[in-house]
Amino acid sequence: MKQKLIQFSAIFVIFLLSGIGYAFAEPIHFDIGNMSANVTYNETGPFRPGDVVNIMADFNNSVDHANISFTNDSGSDLGTEALMTKIDADSFGFDYEIPEAILNDGPLGVKISPFDANGTNMLGADEFLSDSDAFELDPEGNSNINVTYNKTNVIPGDIVNVIVDFNESVANASILITNKTGSPLVNALMDPLDVDDNSFTYNYVIPLDIIRGNLSVDINASDANGAMLLDGKPLADPNAFVFDPHGYLDIFVTHNGTGTLRPGDVIRVLANFSMPVDHANISIGDSLPGASNANLVGADFVTDYPMTEIDDDTFAYDFDIPEDISGPLDIDISGFDDDGNLLGDESFPDEFNVGDPYISVVTPSSEFAAKKCVDFNFTAYDTYGQSGGQLTYTFYLNGVQKSSGVITSGQYKQFEYDLSDGLYTWEIKTRDSYGNTHTTGSRSLYVDTKCPSVILTSPQDCYKELIGATEFNFTCNDALATQYSDLDLSYQLYIDGQLAENFSGYSYPWNEFSGSAKSGESIVKELELDDGAHNWSVYVEDGAGNKATSEVRDFYVSLDGFVVNLESPSGGYVPAKPAFTFTVQGRNGEGAGLPFNYKLLIDGKEVDASCNQKDEDLACCDDDENCDLGDFTLGEDNYSVTASVKDGTNKNWTVIITDCTSGRTYQPDTHSFSVDSVAPACVANLNVEDALGQTFWQYVNDYPGLMVSWNANTDSDLANMPYEVYISSSKPGCIEDMQMVNTTGLETHTDGSQTPNQKLENSSVTSLCIEAIDGKDLIYGKDYWVAVIARDNASNYNSKFSMCGPVRTYEDMTLTLEDGWNLKSVPKALVDDCSEDVFGKDSTVLYWDGSCWQFPDDIEPCKGYWVYTAEPLMTNVKFKGMSSNSTSPYAPSSLELCAGWNMIGHTSSYYAPWSTTLSSLNDFEALGDYKFSNLMTYDPGEGWGGIIPSVSDLMGNESTMQYLSSADPRPVGALQTDVCMVPGQGYWIFMKDKGTYASIENSYKPDIMSDYSGMEGV
Known part of the structure; x- marks a missing residue:
């Protein structure tokens, strides 16, 4: 919200006149070039509004006339420049009445300019004699008053608040508001704001009178006795409230002018007002207030032209697009009442788009070409951007016409020229069917086919920096840039393969190490780097995009030094050829890659030692080489050397480390050790x-x-x-x-x-x-x-x-036999499968092959066996695996079963549901159509037991783990109740028809720990 602050003071001013002239103060002397002047004022102030000051200017040369102007405290002019009264050839005078502006914008300044008979400023163009604080405000008047409005640009109906602050206690304050003709609109007492009677307020509703002109405010004040304050004069503000034509009406514009317009097109403009107006005017042209610029050549502007009334809030105007016009056009609409007072004004920039012929250049896309064969490719449009029209074109190279012809608007034209390296100028001109011409203007083209180069001056390869920032000196060269001094080369300095400005310790402006340079110009840059091995190079590119990278040079920075510590041995015994381990680090954790040499000292004498971790890529240089890369480089966790040392106790060792960059040496305190070269005996009976x-x-x-x-x-x-x-x-x-x-x-x-x-x-x-x-x-x-x-x-x-x-x-398994008959099997093929090796030499082993009993020599998986032993027995069997030197591959086991009773064994090292073990005997598993009808087993402690397959067994019989959770063997219960077969157990099976029993070895393994976590003994 706008505020306006006005300060008034009422004072008594006494002028003392001597004779018929003024009493002048001491003159102020000015010197500017060959001119000088003395400026004097008859009063030195301080001043109040209404005071009259006489100003005299005496010049050292004759002056034809002199101008004077006055400024406020910000240096802005208070009004138009005035002509001073000429007294004689070199003297001038002027009487100036101090304005109200001194109250708020003081001190006030004076500017004087002398002119000769030709009207030329004798001080120089735009020069003047200036006294910026000539007149200062007198703050000691009888009363001071500050008036504040919450807004000054108003429209009818606005409520404005007026606040008056006095510098002394006031009993009553009144406000008088008048219109343009001086007729009073309100004359009322103001309301006090504070208990000290220093502030008063008044709220006022802006009437329709504001439309006809500004409203004036007068403030009067009196004390408790009714005596008038403010020197008996009211505070007068003749332009307190000003009508705001942009806030009263809302104006909306529509028209039928879309797309690119052409001469002869008629555009109807409709203006809609938010409230009725008496009449409306329209302006169309360029540079309207708040609008853009257009290019009208020979066309008449429409300025404040009356619009046709459609109804009381809608007006129209038909605009003919003139010839020879291009660019956007702007609209301004104004609405007025019946007395001609402005009710509203609105500008609409860029409402019409009138076509402009143009050329669009595809190539060259810049002023550089990197190839001798230069391609010129462009498209042109006529005045109104339409495609299909015909234009003539002419192409000039170095001012000489090289090509001309006809091009269809919107199409492309291309031609090539072989040009030698150098500078060329080129231009394309077109003319469309309307006679409008256009040109690209003369453009420069540098043909540059040669790559630039970089010469690295310093630091040299293997340079050693020991003091501070490293200085990098290089020169960029280019043949064309040497020939034409206005061409620059761009460069980038790289450290360790990165842009130099990327280093964390870098504190200069970001582009310090990337910039432009003239060909042959020596460039010097400095950069503080961490200790360590570094490299540097420079990338250079010319304007045509030709680029080159310099050689890469290595250099070393060693400012802070090393920290050396001995690791081992540190006390105790070592063998005859011990490894002496130590650490070398940069003092601040830096220094990676810095080379160093070492000497191993034992009992104070250098030892002929050999390095057993030496980097083959950093072999020591010969004496005639420039750089010694040392025995080691910083960056390893530790370093180790071996040496032959004779037996003995309490020996001392240390190392002398020499920094190959700085030459500084480091020798840590010694560590002790003892040497024992006699090895203990070999272990016996392995x-x-x-x-x-x-x-x-x-x-x-x-x-x-x-x-x-x-x-x-x-x-x-x-x-x-x-x-x-x-x-x-x-x-x-x-x-x-x-x-x-x-x-x-x-x-x-x-x-x-x-x-x-x-x-x-x-x-x-x-x-x-x-x-x-x-x-x-x-x-x-x-x-x-x-x-x-x-x-x-x-x-x-x-x-x-x-x-x-x-x-x-080997994978193995332990078999347990009780005294008497046992029904047993093995789950996999065995390494030693002789029946005596499997079940013991004193055991009796029988196998029923479906038709007769056999005494087997070899024990095989898939088969079950009756085993008789007179005493309990445990044997261990090893399973045959696929060894790396096996001559024949291994195939899983299977057994052909005939109809009737057969002896089988479980074929997994883990318990498994019988339906899983015997899945090969189920043709249709979902229906439980097994090829057998009975499955039974025997255990000396449990006797006989078994199952008869059924659909219910397959689909709903979940094991409760009643027997499998037992620590004691319960193979019969495991089959009958837990529906599981177990490893090592033999079984009888009755086949309804012949079938093949396939082993499930290596294809089944239950999650024992999660499924049966409560199993005892597991």
Whole structure:
């Protein structure tokens, strides 16, 4: 909301006149060029509005006439420039009445300009003598008053608030508001705002009179005795409220002029007003208030032309598009009452779009061409942007016409010229069927087919920075840019393959290291870099897009130095050829890639040592090379050298590290160590064999593993954990050819479970089971070699270590026989399948082949066997796997069954529902159409039991795990109640017809832990 602040003061002013002239103060002297002047005022102030000041200007030269103007405190002119009164050839005077502006915009300034007879400013164009604070306000008047309006640009019906603040207590304040003719509209007392009677307020509703002219406000004040304040004069503001023609009416414009207009088109413009108006005017042209510019050549503007009344709020005008006009046209609409007072005004920019002929250049797309064969391709449109019309064109190269012809509006024209490197000018001109012409204007084209180049000056390759910021000096060159000095080359400085400004420590403006340069100009840039090995290069590109990259130079920065620490040995014993390990780092964690040399000192003497971690890519330079890349470079976790040291105790060692960049050396405090070169004896009685799996009557829990055991070593200087176990899948030549076994118990199987049996808890433990290496299980049927060594306190071990191999791993199972008859089977093919090896040499084994009894020599999977033994017996069988050196592939087992009774066995190492085990005997599983009618088994402790397959068994009989959860063997109950067959158990089956019984080995494994977590003994 606008506010207007007016400050008034009433003072008594006394002028003292001496004789007939004024009493002038001391003059102010000005010098500008060859002109000088003395300016004096008859009064020095301070001033009040209405004061009259005489101003005298005396010049040092004759002056034809002089102008004077006055400014407010912001330097803006208060009014038009006035002519001073000429007194003689070089003296001028002027009487000035101090305006009301001094109250708010003071101090006021004076500007004086002298002119000769030709009207030329003798001080120079736009020059003047200036006294910016010539007249200052007198603040000591009788009364001060501030008047504030909440708005000054108003329309009828607006409610305005007037607030008056006095600098003293006032008993009463009144307000008089008059219209343009001076007739009073309101004369009323104002309401007090505070208890001190310093502020008053009044709310006023703006009447229709505002349309006819500005409203005036007078403020009067009196004290408690009724005496008038403000020197007895009212505060007068003749233009307090001004009509706002943009806020009273809403004006809307519509017309039928769409698209690109042409001469002769008639556009009807309709103006709709939000309330009735007496008449309306229209203006159409360019540069209307708040509008854009158009280009009218020889066309008449429409200015304040009366519109035709349609009704009291709608007016129309028909506009003929004239000839020779292009660009957008603007509309301005004004509405008036019957007295001609302006009710509203609105501008509408860019309402009409009149066509302009133009040329669109496709190529060249810039002022550069990188090829000798330059393609010129353009399209042209006629004045009104229509396609299909005909235009003539002319092409000029270096001011010479090269091509001309006719082109269809909207189509393309293309031609090529072979141009040598250099600068050319070209231009295309067109003329359409309306006679309108257009041109691209003369354009420059640089043909540049040669790549620029970069010469790196410093730093040189392998430069060493030791002091501070590194300075980079280079020169960009280009043949064409050398010939034409107005051409620049763009460059980018790269550090370590990145733009230099990308470095975190970079604090300069972002483009400091990317910019433009003249050909041959030497460019110098500085950059503070972290310690380390760096490289630098420069990328350069010319205006045509030809580009080049300089060579890449290496350099080194070493400002902060190294920190060196000894790691090992640090006390204790070491072997005869120990590894001496130390760390070298930059002092601030920087310095990666910096090369350094070392010297190993033992007991204060340099040792002839060899580096065993030397980077082959950083071989030491010969003496005649410029750069020594050192023995090592910073960036490794640690560094190690080996040296032959004689046996002894309490020896000292350290290293001397030399920074190859700065030459500074570092020598940390020594560490002590002792040398013992005598290795302990080999471990005795090393034994390695396949590890047995854990067999429960319901399933077999087995991982491929190797049981390793040995006798304890009796040497007196063994290490705290002396034994190390190694394994290899091929015959090793030395211990380094083998892989060390993790003996902490933290090794994991392939399925993620841990290996608690693969652990050496202390030095007294001399056995373990190897089950996994690097998170992967050993492999069944694979041959392994296992070695065990014993180390002493110096980490020595006997090179003639103990080793066993090859030892093969097997999947196995333990069979349990009770005294008497047992019904048994094996789930898989066996390594040793002789019946005596499987069931014991004193056992009797029978097999019914469907027609007669047999005494089998070999035990096979899928078959069941009667086994008689006089005493309880346990045997372990190993299953035949697919070994890596097998000459014939292995096929799963199956058994042909004839009609009638047959003996079969369970073919999995895990319990399984009989419907799963015997799935190969079910033609239509969904209907339970099995080829057998009875399945039964026998156990010495349970007797006989079995099942008869039925649809209900298949579809709804869920096992309660009543017997499978028992720790004691219950194979009969497992079949009858839990409907499961178990490993190692034999079965009788009655076949309704012949069929093939297929093994389910390796294709079925239940989730034992989740499905049967409550199983006892599991």
